[in-house]
Amino acid sequence: MTLLQVRHTTHYNYNLPVRFGEHRILVRPRDSIEQRLESFALKIAPEPAQLRWIHDVFGNCIAVAKFDRESSVLRIEANMVLDHTPEMALNFEIDDRVKTYPFLYAGEDATDLEANVQRQFPEQEEVTRWAQRFVNASGATDTAGLLMTMTHGIKEGFKYLRRPDPGTQTPATTLSLRQGSCRDFALLMIEAARSLGFAARFVTGYIYSPARDDGEHRGGGATHAWCQVYLPGAGWVEFDPTNGIIGTRDLIRVGVSRLPRQAIPIGGTFIGKKDDYIGMEVDVLVQKVRSPQDSMG
Numbered sequence: 375m376t377l378l379q380v381r382h383t384t385h386y387n388y389n390l391p392v393r394f395g396e397h398r399i400l401v402r403p404r405d406s407i408e409q410r411l412e413s414f415a416l417k418i419a420p421e422p423a424q425l426r427w428i429h430d431v432f433g434n435c436i437a438v439a440k441f442d443r444e445s446s447v448l449r450i451e452a453n454m455v456l457d458h459t460p461e462m463a464l465n466f467e468i469d470d471r472v473k474t475y476p477f478l479y480a481g482e483d484a485t486d487l488e489a490n491v492q493r494q495f496p497e498q499e500e501v502t503r504w505a506q507r508f509v510n511a512s513g514a515t516d517t518a519g520l521l522m523t524m525t526h527g528i529k530e531g532f533k534y535l536r537r538p539d540p541g542t543q544t545p546a547t548t549l550s551l552r553q554g555s556c557r558d559f560a561l562l563m564i565e566a567a568r569s570l571g572f573a574a575r576f577v578t579g580y581i582y583s584p585a586r587d588d589g590e591h592r593g594g595g596a597t598h599a600w601c602q603v604y605l606p607g608a609g610w611v612e613f614d615p616t617n618g619i620i621g622t623r624d625l626i627r628v629g630v631s632r633l634p635r636q637a638i639p640i641g642g643t644f645i646g647k648k649d650d651y652i653g654m655e656v657d658v659l660v661q662k663v664r665s666p667q668d669s670m671g
Contacts (some may be wrong), residue, residue: 375457377412379663380580380626382452382597384640387652391444397422397642399437400629401452403579408622411466412455419449425513432636436627439642450640455663457581466518469607474514476546476571479606487573487604489632498546503537507565521603521613521620524566528559528615534592542634556592556616557599557634563615564601573604578637579628582660590626591617596658597639600625 405411416437418425422464423442430436460654471477479487508524511516520527533553545565550555556561558577567574583594589615600614610630612622631637644651 375593376459377455377609377663377665378582378626379455379661380453381657381659382580383657384450385655386448386644387655388446388646389652390646390650391446392644392646392650393444394441394448395643395645397439397448397450397640398638399439399452400434400578400637400639402435402437403454403456403626404434404630406627407627408458408460412457414454415452417449417451417453419447419527422446431587432630432632434631434637442446448508448644456626458622458626460621462623466605466608466611466621468517468605472606473517474517475509475517475520477517478571479573479604483604483606489571489587490575490643491568491571493565493568494561494633495546498544498565500549500563501545501562502569504549505569507568517605520570521567521572521611524563525613525615525620526618528563529618532559534559536565536596540543544637555599556614559615560599560601561634563613567601567603573647575602575610576631576634576637577602577625577627577629578631579640580626580660581614582615582624582626582662584624584662591619594658594660596656597628598625599634603629621654 375535403409407438418439420443422439424440426438428436428438435586470641506532508520534556535553537555542561543554543558544560548558548562578597578599581591581594581598583591600612602610603614604610612625613620629637
């Protein structure tokens with residue numbers, strides 16, 4: 375058993391007290407066979423007048439907060455402990471018929487996956503040309519090898535930047551600059567995989583960054599992003615192009631979506647002048663603990 379504790383704190387600061395609109399908060403991890411939520415607590419200041427939980431169209435668990443008081447600070451803190459036992463990353467079993475590329479999704483899978491195959495930027499042909507570099511032009515290509523090579527190609531060939539600006543670069547921009555944030559790399563791989571006919575989707579969450587002989591993971595200290603690709607027989611498989619991770623080792627999945635903007639960890643509005651807003655501070659700490667009762671201090 376590997377217990378990981380996460381503390382995710384977000385501060386919004388204003389020059390003077392403002393009113394807040396509805397806020398949607400995506401910070402509760404998705405329970406699954408390789409990560410089980412042992413405890414979870416959400417603290418919000420000022421205290422919302424109403425807090426309710428819903429499941430969105432992707433099955434993500436969303437907290438919806440409504441406020442009835444003004445404040446110059448909005449603070450949202452999520453604390454959680456997970457039993458995180460990752461799968462064997464390189465041993466995922468896919469159906470024999472899709473072990474070589476190209477292939478087509480069949481039957482009901484094809485219908486249900488259609489939205490995740492459609493590209494967000496179909497006009498960006500440079501992304502298609504880049505993706506074709508990982509395909510064997512003279513014959514069939516090993517499917518797992520194609521996706522693994524693409525994942526490591528982004529990790530080794532692009533410069534990682536911690537970019538605090540909101541939003542995501544277009545895949546063409548990331549290709550042109552040869553640099554980007556984790557969410558930029560995730561979107562590039564999603565679009566590249568979709569251009570080859572794969573169903574792919576965006577994942578938001580956290581990353582545990584232990585000290586290793588080959589260095590720490592990139593993307594720690596903030597929310598992290600990667601992608602999933604659907605492979606019949608194995609299902610949705612994680613690919614983290616920022617760190618070259620295949621599978622869920624050190625990755626804590628919180629939300630999945632078709633587009634990056636559908637998986638914003640915290641989204642909301644305030645009522646006031648634009649200049650009233652000073653800025654936002656985000657801090658994420660992930661560490662191993664011995665029991666769910668252990669505290670970060």
